[in-house]
Amino acid sequence: MLSHNPEDESKLYTGDIETVDTEATRLLIEMEHTHLPLLEDYGFINWDRDNHEVTKGPKFDDIRPLLEMIEAHQDELPDDWL
Template identity: 75%
Template sequence: MLSHNPEDDSKLYVGDTETTDEELAALLTEMKHVHLPLLEDYGFIDWDEGNHEVTKGPKFDDIRPLLEMMARHRDELPEDWI
């Protein structure tokens, strides 16, 4: 999760889950209209919608410990959290 570098590929990384075309379309819509704008507003990411690029924002390090903890304990968390 934290070590994934989106510059390494041109596809959306959704983890190791099976995803239908409908689920993927819904996820992309939700990311574009809800999650990415909010994460950018909080400064956790920089989103260049025109070039389809997301990079770490100026406040990314504020949430890094939480993301690392979630990655370490992913087997203990509810499936819909990760």
């Protein structure tokens, strides 16, 4: 998860969602309006809103140990944490 290049992944798209899954829609809206802007403000990610792309930011390595710990222990965490 942490060692791959996010540019190799498909683009994240958060616009014009047509779905009956209201939980998924709520999560995408929350991500676009709350989480991604904050992560970008802290420098953890770079977010290209026009192309719907997220890449690692200049301070990503500051949170890498936390993300690695979460990944290593994901089976021990509550389901709604991931």
